[in-house]
Amino acid sequence: MAESRLIQGRYRLLDVIGRGGMGEVWRARDESLGRRVAVKCLKPLAPQQDRSLARVMRERFRREARVAASLQHRGITVVHDFGEHDGVLYLVMELLEGRNLSEVLAGADRARRPMPVTDVEEVADQVAAALAYTHEQGVVHRDLKPANIMRLTDGTVKICDFGIARLGHDIGFTQRLTGTGIAMGTPHYMSPEQISGGYVDHRSDLYSLGCVLYEIATGAPPFDLQDAWAVLVGHRDTPPRPPRRHRADLPPYLERIILDLLAKDPGARLGDARDLVHRIRAGRGGPWPAGTVRRAGRYSGLPPWATGMTTGPKATGTAGRLPLGPDPTPPGAAAGLSGPWTTAPPAAHPEGSGGRPAGGTTGPGPAGTAGTHRTAPRPPAPSAAVAAVLASRHEAGLSLGRLGRWEEAAEVHRAVAAERTRALGRAHPDTLTSRYEAAFSLSRTGRPEAALGEYGDVAAARARVLGADHPDTLAALQETAFELGRLGRHAEAHQVYSAVLAARTRAMGPDHPDTLRCRHNLAFNLSRLGRLEDACRMAAEVAEARARVLGADHPDTLVTQYEVAYVLGLLGHWSKALETYRAVAGARARVLGPDHPDTFAARYEIGISLGRLGRSTEALRLYQGLIDDRSRVDGPLAPETLRARHGLGVNLGRLGRWEEALAEARDVAAIRARVLGPDHPDTLVSRREVAVALGWLGRWPDALPEYRAVAAARARSLGTGHPDTLAAHNDEAHCLEQLGRGPEAVALYRGVAALRQRYAP
Known part of the structure; x- marks a missing residue:
C-alpha cells in the first residue's frame, strides 16, 4: 500500500506519523474532499507469524473501526471511513494535531x-x-x-x-x-x-x-x-x-x-x-489556593483561553475551532435542560456556557443590571427524552463546526435555540448557549453583522439573568467586541473591551489568563485605532505577564509576542520586528512543530521584515522555502501558499528582476481569481502588483487598465471612501502622470483628497 501511496483512488499517504502494535498511522490527504486525514493501516502478516494471531489482530482492527465509528463526541477521535485495499485493512480518521x-x-x-x-x-x-x-x-x-x-x-x-x-x-x-x-x-x-x-x-x-x-x-x-x-x-x-x-x-x-x-x-x-x-x-469551582493562577476552558497545545483567539490573521496565524465548555448539568438533571438556573453565578466559573473563549461583544449590557438575578416564570421542564434529543442536536451542531461546516452548524444551533426557547424560555442559560453557538457559527460564515446582533442579545440577557460581571456575560461581550472590530467599528470595540477588562480584573485579578487574553485583544484593537505606541506597550506588558505565568515558549505568550512584532513593524522598527518574529518562529517550531500554520505565519512575517530592511535576497530564499513547505502541507493552490508566492514576487521586483516579478504576479493573480474570486482583496493586491511591474518596465499604457480595474473593484466591494479604494485611485493618478496626462491626474488627486476629507473619522 505504501508503494502506491494512494488507497482506493482517494487517500494519498504522505508520511508516517506513528507506529504501534497493530500497524502504522499515516498523515494523508483525502483527494475527494481536499482535507487532511490520518490513515491507520494494519501491519501485513509476516511469513513466520501465527495465522491465528493474524486473524485476531484483523478482527480487533475491524472492531476498532466499528466501535469508534459508532461514537460521536468531541472527546473521541472521529472515524471517517474503513475498508480494505490490496489485502491491507485501513481506518481513516480525523488528523489530530x-x-x-x-x-x-x-x-x-x-x-x-x-x-x-x-x-x-x-x-x-x-x-x-x-x-x-x-x-x-x-x-x-x-x-x-x-x-x-x-x-x-x-x-x-x-x-x-x-x-x-x-x-x-x-x-x-x-x-x-x-x-x-x-x-x-x-x-x-x-x-x-x-x-x-x-x-x-x-x-x-x-x-x-x-x-x-x-x-x-x-x-x-x-x-x-x-x-x-x-x-x-x-x-x-x-x-x-x-x-x-x-x-x-x-x-x-x-x-x-x-x-x-x-x-x-x-x-x-x-x-x-x-x-x-x-x-x-x-x-x-471551589476556593483557589493562595498564589495560584487558575486557567479557564480547554487546554491542549494552544491554551484554553487563547484557543481560537479571534484577533485576526495578524495576531494568530490560524482560526482555531473551539470545544464545548463545561457541562453545567447538576447530577440527575437531563442534559442540562431541567436544572435550576436562577441562582447566583458561581464564584469561579471559568468560561461561558457556550464553551468558547471570549473574543468580541456588543456592549456592556443594560445599565443597572450588575448583580441582579431575576427569577422569571419558566415553562415546565421538558421530558428526559426531549432533553436528550436537544442535547444530542446541540452536540451535532458543535461537531459540524469542528468539521468546518459552519452553515449547517448555524442552522442546527438556531433550530435548537428555538426548541429550547419553547421548552425552557428565552432567557434560560441553555437557550442562550444555543444562541451563542449560533452567533459563533454565523461569524465563521462571514456574517459579522448577524453575529453581532445575536451576541448583543445574548450578552444583554445574560447580564439580566446572571449579572453583568458573570463570566458567561463577559464571554458574550468579548465576542461582540471582536465582531465590532471586524466591521471596522474599532472605537466601539475599544469601549467594550475596556469594560470587560475592568470586570475581569476585578473578579480574577490582573494576571488571570482570561484577563490577559482580554488585554491582548485590547492591544490588538488599539493598533487598529492607530494608537501604535499604546498598542505596542500594552502587548509587551501582556507578553511579559504571559511569560511569567505560562512560560516564555508557551503558545499564548508567542501569540502576544507576534503581535508586538507586528506593531513594531507598523512603527517602522523593522530590525526589532525581525528579531522578535525570528524568536517566535523558532519557539513555535519547537512547541507546535515546523509545519504548524502558526510557525508558517511567523516565517512569512520574517520575509516581510527582511524585505522592508532591504535584505531582499534573504527574503527571496525564505519565501522559496516557505512556498515549498506550504505546497507540501496545504497544496499549491492554498491561499497561504499563494500569499508566500506574492511575497516572492514583491522581492523579485525589489531586486530589479521585473520580468520575473511580472510573470509571478500574473500567475498568482490568475489563480487567486479562480480560487478566491476576482474581487477578493488578495486577488486585487496581486493585480496591483502586475500594474506596478508593468510601470517599472515602462509599460504605462498597459498598467493603467490594471490600476483602474483594481480601483473599481475596491469601490464595489469596500466602498468609495475606503482607504484601500482611495489608495488605488492615487495609483491610477500616478500612472496618468507618467503617461503625460497631467490635467486628468490633478483632477483625480483632488477627488481623492475630497473623499478623504469627507470620510475622515
Whole structure:
C-alpha cells in the first residue's frame, strides 16, 4: 500500500506519523474532499507469524473501526471511513494535531515531569466527559493510558484507539479475543479485575483513568516498578501512595478523586463517569489556593483561553475551532435542560456556557443590571427524552463546526435555540448557549453583522439573568467586541473591551489568563485605532505577564509576542520586528512543530521584515522555502501558499528582476481569481502588483487598465471612501502622470483628497 501511496483512488499517504502494535498511522490527504486525514493501516502478516494471531489482530482492527465509528463526541477521535485495499485493512480518521499525554509528560528532554495542576484538572474533566458518553453507549475502552489520550492544538482532549474496546452487547466477541492470550490492556494502567480475569465493565476504565491522573499529577504511575509482575501485584494488592505525598500543591479534592478511582473493589469506586464529571467541576469551582493562577476552558497545545483567539490573521496565524465548555448539568438533571438556573453565578466559573473563549461583544449590557438575578416564570421542564434529543442536536451542531461546516452548524444551533426557547424560555442559560453557538457559527460564515446582533442579545440577557460581571456575560461581550472590530467599528470595540477588562480584573485579578487574553485583544484593537505606541506597550506588558505565568515558549505568550512584532513593524522598527518574529518562529517550531500554520505565519512575517530592511535576497530564499513547505502541507493552490508566492514576487521586483516579478504576479493573480474570486482583496493586491511591474518596465499604457480595474473593484466591494479604494485611485493618478496626462491626474488627486476629507473619522 505504501508503494502506491494512494488507497482506493482517494487517500494519498504522505508520511508516517506513528507506529504501534497493530500497524502504522499515516498523515494523508483525502483527494475527494481536499482535507487532511490520518490513515491507520494494519501491519501485513509476516511469513513466520501465527495465522491465528493474524486473524485476531484483523478482527480487533475491524472492531476498532466499528466501535469508534459508532461514537460521536468531541472527546473521541472521529472515524471517517474503513475498508480494505490490496489485502491491507485501513481506518481513516480525523488528523489530530497535538501530542499524546505520554509525550507531554516526557517533554523535549525526555525527563518526565508532572503537568500543571490546572492542566491535570482540564484533562480529568474532558476525559471523564468523554468516558461518560462512551459508557452510556455501552462501550468500555479497556486500554486507557496516556499514549491513548491526545491533547490537541485546538483546545480539545480526545480519547483514541478503541482496538480492544468491548461493546456491552457483544461479550462473545470479547471472549474470543481474550482467549488468544494477547494482553488486554497495559500493565501500569490495568484494573485489578482485568489482571485477575474477572468481569470488566465501565468501572475498569475509571480505575485506568485514576492511574492516568495519578501519573500526570505526580510524574509517575501509581505503581512505578520495573518488573511487570510486580506492577500487576501492586494493582491487585497494594494501596497506592497518596499523590499529595509526591506533590504537596495538588488540591485535596483532586487527590481524593484519584484515590477513589483507584479503589481495588470496583464497587468502592465512583458510580460512573458522569458522577466524576460533577465532582471535578464542583472541586474546580471551589476556593483557589493562595498564589495560584487558575486557567479557564480547554487546554491542549494552544491554551484554553487563547484557543481560537479571534484577533485576526495578524495576531494568530490560524482560526482555531473551539470545544464545548463545561457541562453545567447538576447530577440527575437531563442534559442540562431541567436544572435550576436562577441562582447566583458561581464564584469561579471559568468560561461561558457556550464553551468558547471570549473574543468580541456588543456592549456592556443594560445599565443597572450588575448583580441582579431575576427569577422569571419558566415553562415546565421538558421530558428526559426531549432533553436528550436537544442535547444530542446541540452536540451535532458543535461537531459540524469542528468539521468546518459552519452553515449547517448555524442552522442546527438556531433550530435548537428555538426548541429550547419553547421548552425552557428565552432567557434560560441553555437557550442562550444555543444562541451563542449560533452567533459563533454565523461569524465563521462571514456574517459579522448577524453575529453581532445575536451576541448583543445574548450578552444583554445574560447580564439580566446572571449579572453583568458573570463570566458567561463577559464571554458574550468579548465576542461582540471582536465582531465590532471586524466591521471596522474599532472605537466601539475599544469601549467594550475596556469594560470587560475592568470586570475581569476585578473578579480574577490582573494576571488571570482570561484577563490577559482580554488585554491582548485590547492591544490588538488599539493598533487598529492607530494608537501604535499604546498598542505596542500594552502587548509587551501582556507578553511579559504571559511569560511569567505560562512560560516564555508557551503558545499564548508567542501569540502576544507576534503581535508586538507586528506593531513594531507598523512603527517602522523593522530590525526589532525581525528579531522578535525570528524568536517566535523558532519557539513555535519547537512547541507546535515546523509545519504548524502558526510557525508558517511567523516565517512569512520574517520575509516581510527582511524585505522592508532591504535584505531582499534573504527574503527571496525564505519565501522559496516557505512556498515549498506550504505546497507540501496545504497544496499549491492554498491561499497561504499563494500569499508566500506574492511575497516572492514583491522581492523579485525589489531586486530589479521585473520580468520575473511580472510573470509571478500574473500567475498568482490568475489563480487567486479562480480560487478566491476576482474581487477578493488578495486577488486585487496581486493585480496591483502586475500594474506596478508593468510601470517599472515602462509599460504605462498597459498598467493603467490594471490600476483602474483594481480601483473599481475596491469601490464595489469596500466602498468609495475606503482607504484601500482611495489608495488605488492615487495609483491610477500616478500612472496618468507618467503617461503625460497631467490635467486628468490633478483632477483625480483632488477627488481623492475630497473623499478623504469627507470620510475622515
